[in-house]
Amino acid sequence: MAKQHSAPAIAELDVGIVIASHGRHCVIETPDGEHVICHPRGKKSQAVVGDRVRWQASEDEGTIERVETRRNLFYRQDEIRTKSFAANLDHVLILIAAEPEFSEHQLARALIAAEAERIAPVIALNKSDLVAPFERAWARLAPYRRMHHGVLPLSLKASGAVDRASLLKLLTGKTTLVLGPSGAGKSTLINLLVPGALAQTGEISKALNAGKHTTTSTSWYWVDKASETALIDSPGFQEFGLNHIEPMKLAGLMPDIAEHASNCKFYNCTHLHEPGCGVIPQVETTTQTGPISATRYKIYGELFAELSQRRFP
């Protein structure tokens, strides 16, 4: 009888971090800093950037045998699909700018997705050198400056060295996903913290596509030689679907609303119309100031309605 080929025990397999992904295949980095193109074994081991994996070499490529348990997974979900950005994050850095004008809806959605996975968000507002638009954007961010850890003002082009230092103070030793709308300065930020980063991405996508001119969707960069601080660059800030969030969980994921949601008369209060609601009287109106901004409350109501109507794919 032929001897059956048995798979090696997981403990004997090599370890790696997923540093780029493109469709079904991805690039992993070994502890020695080598890069290997890997394919998942079956559908189960679909890996995303930031995943720690166990893999096995096969000729000059590799097979991912297991994805280690994730600390968190930052993703968005609409009616058609789920997009996973990255796993095992310490921070999501949302970079917006004085210009182009940012969408508060998108910002609120990305913050909710981070909160749902218990990932600490950092908001940065770039282009402080554009004085008047910056002032307007800064004022629009008042509710966000009160929540979280404030908003970091930047001028990546005009004061790169100072901004580099303040970003490193926040991000050193951490793994951070950088998100932002087009034109806010994401490439400028990544190149400031990781000189040559974009050239590196070019090489990786070339390896992945064997000469085809497509770019990788998400990429990992080490900021330091010791490989302790990492940035992850990912497109896709637009159309930030939150279908995976239960409507009744929404208030708990918006810190300014959550703060007052425990004072409601009904335990299942939606904070939309109920008598004895702790949230509604705290919302600012044209005649009354309040700790909850009218815009934030409106976003809450719209999202609640949207999530209540969702259909799972």
Ligand SMILES: Nc1nc2c(ncn2[C@@H]2O[C@H](COP(=O)(O)OP(=O)(O)OP(=O)(O)O)[C@@H](O)[C@H]2O)c(=O)[nH]1
């Ligand atoms: N005035 C000003 N312009 C800046 C600043 N930082 C970046 N920019 C400019 O803003 C534009 C967009 O910057 P990018 O870094 O390419 O932005 P991005 O977010 O990567 O944009 P996409 O490539 O479209 O995703 C460029 O023309 C930059 O030179 C800044 O601090 N002040």
Ligand SMILES: [Zn+2]
């Ligand atoms: Zn309520």
